[in-house]
Amino acid sequence: xxxxxLPDDLSAGAEITPAAPQAHYLVSVMRAKAGESVLLFxxxxxxxxxxxxxxxxxxxxxVVEALTRPQTAPPDLELVVALVKRARLxxxxxxxxxxxxxxIRLVVTRRTHADRARxxxxxxxxxxxxxxxxxLDVPEVVEPEKLDAVLDxxxxxxxxxxxxxxxxDPGAEWGGSDGRARPALEALSGAAESAPWAVLIxxxxxxxxxxRARLRGLSFVTPVTLGPRxxxxxxxxxxxxxxxxxxxxxxRPTES
Amino acid sequence: xxxxxLPDDLSAGAEITPAAPQAHYLVSVMRAKAGESVLLFxxxxxxxxxxxxxxxxxxxxxVVEALTRPQTAPPDLELVVALVKRARLxxxxxxxxxxxxxxIRLVVTRRTHADRARxxxxxxxxxxxxxxxxxLDVPEVVEPEKLDAVLDxxxxxxxxxxxxxxxxDPGAEWGGSDGRARPALEALSGAAESAPWAVLIxxxxxxxxxxRARLRGLSFVTPVTLGPRxxxxxxxxxxxxxxxxxxxxxxRPTES
Numbered sequence: 001x002x003x004x005x006l007p008d009d010l011s012a013g014a015e016i017t018p019a020a021p022q023a024h025y026l027v028s029v030m031r032a033k034a035g036e037s038v039l040l041f042x043x044x045x046x047x048x049x050x051x052x053x054x055x056x057x058x059x060x061x062x063v064v065e066a067l068t069r070p071q072t073a074p075p076d077l078e079l080v081v082a083l084v085k086r087a088r089l090x091x092x093x094x095x096x097x098x099x100x101x102x103x104i105r106l107v108v109t110r111r112t113h114a115d116r117a118r119x120x121x122x123x124x125x126x127x128x129x130x131x132x133x134x135x136l137d138v139p140e141v142v143e144p145e146k147l148d149a150v151l152d153x154x155x156x157x158x159x160x161x162x163x164x165x166x167x168x169d170p171g172a173e174w175g176g177s178d179g180r181a182r183p184a185l186e187a188l189s190g191a192a193e194s195a196p197w198a199v200l201i202x203x204x205x206x207x208x209x210x211x212r213a214r215l216r217g218l219s220f221v222t223p224v225t226l227g228p229r230x231x232x233x234x235x236x237x238x239x240x241x242x243x244x245x246x247x248x249x250x251x252r253p254t255e256s
Numbered sequence: 257x258x259x260x261x262l263p264d265d266l267s268a269g270a271e272i273t274p275a276a277p278q279a280h281y282l283v284s285v286m287r288a289k290a291g292e293s294v295l296l297f298x299x300x301x302x303x304x305x306x307x308x309x310x311x312x313x314x315x316x317x318x319v320v321e322a323l324t325r326p327q328t329a330p331p332d333l334e335l336v337v338a339l340v341k342r343a344r345l346x347x348x349x350x351x352x353x354x355x356x357x358x359x360i361r362l363v364v365t366r367r368t369h370a371d372r373a374r375x376x377x378x379x380x381x382x383x384x385x386x387x388x389x390x391x392l393d394v395p396e397v398v399e400p401e402k403l404d405a406v407l408d409x410x411x412x413x414x415x416x417x418x419x420x421x422x423x424x425d426p427g428a429e430w431g432g433s434d435g436r437a438r439p440a441l442e443a444l445s446g447a448a449e450s451a452p453w454a455v456l457i458x459x460x461x462x463x464x465x466x467x468r469a470r471l472r473g474l475s476f477v478t479p480v481t482l483g484p485r486x487x488x489x490x491x492x493x494x495x496x497x498x499x500x501x502x503x504x505x506x507x508r509p510t511e512s
Contacts, residue, residue: 251483
C-alpha cells in the first residue's frame with residue numbers, strides 16, 4: 001500500500017486536499033486511483049488509512065478513515081556526517097532514515113573537500129525513505145555547520161560515537177586502557193541504555209590530527225574503530241548506525 | 257599510495273609489464289609517473305611495494321621491491337544475495353568487499369524481478385573496491401544461480417544467516433523457542449567462532465512463503481531479523497555483514 005507523508009492534520013473523517021507535490025506523487029508517480037486506500041503520516045498523529053475520493057490531475061482528495069498505528073519515535077540517535085560527494089551523501093541520508101536516525105547534521109571538517117549540499121533535495125530523499133521504510137516521522141536534515149562549531153555547542157548529555165577510519169593510523173593515539181580505540185560493539189556494550197547518542201563519521205581522508213586530538217579530549221566522546229579495512233563514508237555510516245541499534249537501540253531483543 | 261591488483265607473480269626484484277587494463281589504470285586514470293612507488297597484490301603473494309620504471313602510454317613497467325604485508329585472508333564469510341536493480345547490486349558488491357566477504361553468490365528467487373547481471377562488470381567493481389579498502393584478495397562474484405539449486409548443493413558445514421525482511425510478516429512463523437526469528441546480534445552471539453558462514457539477503461519484496469518454509473526447515477540455517485523498519489536490499493546486506501563481523505569476524509576485539 002502507498003505510504004505518504006504530508007503536513008496536514010490527521011483524524012478520523014478529516015477531508016484532505018493534498019498540496020501539489022503530494023498530489024503529483026499520488027496521481028502521476030504512483031498512479032493511484034479514486035477508491036484506493038493509502039497510508040498517511042505527518043510525524044505527529046500516527047499512521048492513518050485514508051481513501052482517495054478523487055485522483056486525477058485536476059483534483060486529488062482524501063478522506064481519513066482509521067488509525068493504523070499510534071505515533072512513535074525511534075530511539076534518540078542522531079547522525080553527524082561530514083559532507084561527501086553528492087551521490088554518496090544522498091545514499092547516507094537514505095540509509096540514516098532506514099536505520100532510525102532522528103536527525104541528520106551535516107558538518108564541514110578541515111579535510112572536507114565538498115563544501116556545498118542541497119538540504120531541500122536531501123530532505124526530499126529523507127521523506128521518501130521514511131515513506132518506504134515504514135517510519136512515522138521524517139528526520140530533519142540540518143544545514144552544514146563547521147565541526148568545531150558543532151562541538152562548541154554540544155549538549156554534554158548526548159554521547160558521541162566517534163568513528164575513526166581504519167586506514168589513518170588506526171587508533172594508535174586513542175584513549176582507553178591500552179591507548180587504542182575499541183571496536184564499536186565492545187565500546188557500546190557497557191553503555192547506559194536510553195541515553196541520547198550521536199554517531200560522527202568523517203570525510204573520506206579522515207579527520208586531521210588537530211580534530212582528532214580535540215575529539216579525544218571531550219568527555220562526551222566514545223572513540224571506536226570499525227574493523228581492519230578502510231570503509232567508504234557511506235559504508236561507515238551504515239555500519240556504525242547498525243551496531244548502535246543492535247547494541248543500544250530498537251534492534252535489541254524485546255521482552256516477550 | 258596507489259594500490260593495484262594484478263595477476264602477475266610478485267617477488268623481490270621481479271620486473272612486471274602490466275597488462276593493458278592495469279597499465280591504463282596506472283598511466284591514464286591515476287596519472288602515475290616513472291619513479292613513483294605503488295602497492296601491488298595478486299591474492300596469493302601478499303602486498304608488495306613496487307616502483308614504476310616506465311609510465312607512459314607506450315610503455316608501463318614496474319620493478320617489485322619489498323613485501324609490505326604477508327598474504328592474509330578475511331574470515332570465511334560469503335554473501336548470497338538475490339539479484340536487484342543494477343545500481344543497488346553494484347553498491348552491494350562494493351560494500352561486500354569492504355566488509356570482508358570472501359565470495360559473492362548471486363541468486364534468483366521466486367520474487368526476483370531482475371534476472372540478469374553482468375558478472376564481469378561486478379568483478380571489476382569488486383577489484384576496485386579491494387584496491388581501495390586495503391584487502392589482499394579480491395572476492396569472486398559467482399554467476400547467478402537459482403536459490404533452490406544453491407540450497408540443494410549447500411555444504412551443511414557452513415551456517416547460513418537468513419535475513420528476513422521486517423516488512424513481510426516479521427518472523428511470526430519462525431523457529432526458535434518462541435516461534436520468532438531472533439535479532440541478528442543475539443542470534444549470532446552464541447555461535448561457534450571460526451566456523452564458515454554465509455549471509456542470505458532476499459530481493460526487495462522478500463522471499464515467498466514456500467522459500468521461507470524451506471529455509472526454516474534446513475539444519476544449517478539461522479533465521480534473524482534486522483530491526484523494526486523495512487530495509488532496502490543494499491542496507492540489509494551492509495547491516496548483516498557488519499553484525500557478523502562484529503560478533504564473529506575480524507571486527508572483534510583482538511588480544512593485546
